[in-house]
Amino acid sequence: MKTYIHKHLKNIxxxxxxxxxLAVESGSxxxxxxxxxxxxxxxxxxxxxxxxxxxxxxxxxxxxHIYDDxxxxxxxxxxxxxxLFGRSNPSVFEWLNSPQVYYMDKEFEARLRAVEKSxxxxxxxxxxxxxxxxxxxxxxxxxxxxELKRFLYYLRGILACKWLERNNTLPPVSFEExxxxxIDDAGIVSKIKTLIELKRGxxxxxxxVVDSQVKxxxxxxxxxxxxxxxxxxxxFEKTTFDVxxxxxxxxxxxxx
Numbered sequence: 001m002k003t004y005i006h007k008h009l010k011n012i013x014x015x016x017x018x019x020x021x022l023a024v025e026s027g028s029x030x031x032x033x034x035x036x037x038x039x040x041x042x043x044x045x046x047x048x049x050x051x052x053x054x055x056x057x058x059x060x061x062x063x064x065h066i067y068d069d070x071x072x073x074x075x076x077x078x079x080x081x082x083x084l085f086g087r088s089n090p091s092v093f094e095w096l097n098s099p100q101v102y103y104m105d106k107e108f109e110a111r112l113r114a115v116e117k118s119x120x121x122x123x124x125x126x127x128x129x130x131x132x133x134x135x136x137x138x139x140x141x142x143x144x145x146x147e148l149k150r151f152l153y154y155l156r157g158i159l160a161c162k163w164l165e166r167n168n169t170l171p172p173v174s175f176e177e178x179x180x181x182x183i184d185d186a187g188i189v190s191k192i193k194t195l196i197e198l199k200r201g202x203x204x205x206x207x208x209v210v211d212s213q214v215k216x217x218x219x220x221x222x223x224x225x226x227x228x229x230x231x232x233x234x235x236f237e238k239t240t241f242d243v244x245x246x247x248x249x250x251x252x253x254x255x256x
Contacts, residue, residue, distance in 0.1 A: 004069055005042055005102055012073065016063055018046040021078065021108040021251065025100035026091075031175040032099075033152050033196045035206075037070075042102065043095050044075035050253045053079070078251055082244045085112070088121035090128045093170050111247045118239040122168040123232060126161055129171075130229045133157030133222055145207040148199040155192070155218050159183070161225040168234045188217050 009023050027041035028034040046063065061077035076084070076092075085092045096112055133154045140150035156175055162182040163171040172178045175196070183189050191214050198208065 001040060001069075001071075002102065004067075005040060005071055008042075008065070008067060008071055008073055009044065009103065012044075012046070012063060012065065012075070016046075018048055018063075020044050020046045020075070020103055021105040022095060023075075023102040023104075024095050024098035025102070026095060026098060028149060028152075030094075030098045030100050030173055031152075031156065033149070033175055033199050035149070035199060035202055040071045042071060042073045043091075044073070044103075045078060045081040045092075045095070045108075046075050047078040047251050053252055079248055082248055086119055086241050086244050088119055088124045090125050090170075093120065093125075094173050097170060097173050099174055105251075108247075108251060111250075115239070115243050117169075118237045118243075120170060120236065122164050122234055122236055125170070126164050126225075126229055126232050129157040129160035129164070130225055131157075133161075134226070137222065145209055148195065148202065148206065148208050148210070151210050151215075151218075152195070152199060154222075155214075158218055158221045158225065161229075162221060165225075165228075165232065168236065183217075185217075188214060 005023075009020055012018070013020055021044075023042060023044040024030070025041065026043040028038050029040060052059065061080040063073070063075045063077075065073045067073070081092055093116070096109075096116070133156075136150050136154040136157070140146055141154060152175070156178065159178045159182045160171040163169075163178060166182070172181065176193070179189055179192050183192070191211050195211065195214060202208070
């Protein structure tokens with residue numbers, strides 16, 4: 001499949017006359033609990049030729065394509081991506097740290113790595129993951145049976161909050177790593193890993209009953225973070241966008 005993904009990315013570059021700086025897997029395949037029929041959610045950041053940045057009118061800053069082979073491509077233009085990075089958008093940070101990388105421009109990666117900690121806002125990320133798990137609980141988890149992927153999305157949001165409370169840094173993208181580093185109860189860890197294997201053996205939207213102990217564990221911590229989310233206020237570095245302006249200029253005007 002990687003061969004087809006690289007082919008699609010090359011086609012994007014030719015069709016839109018852009019240069020891709022980063023292309024990674026996102027979603028369940030990056031997290032490690034994909035089903036056999038899960039799509040390939042490829043996310044990328046791209047840069048235009050210099051003249052694109054010299055026009056007065058705003059232009060489309062997103063590229064999206066869904067292919068018949070199950071590849072879902074979605075990309076953000078560099079200025080848009082850097083703006084979101086500067087505002088600590090969790091998606092951009094997760095892309096940068098995805099365990100499945102299809103392409104990464106070395107200079108671009110080095111420049112972002114150098115300022116990653118300066119722009120990471122743990123408070124904003126806590127609110128993000130808290131919202132994610134509450135949304136999944138309200139929409140998908142009110143019945144005895146549920147889509148396993150929805151429960152795992154819910155649990156991932158909760159464990160991301162646990163990681164943030166302990167470390168004030170970006171939670172691991174790998175779900176198994178997140179589980180191992182945030183749960184001290186070996187029995188719960190084992191049951192969650194069994195749930196992951198069950199999800200991998202099913203189709204994407206198959207329904208099942210979640211183990212009661214895992215569900216009770218998740219509900220306890222979801223209630224806990226709902227109570228403390230507004231008081232979570234760790235210190236963190238704050239910086240200006242100047243360094244991101246320089247990255248935008250260099251990548252758009254000096255590397256094409």
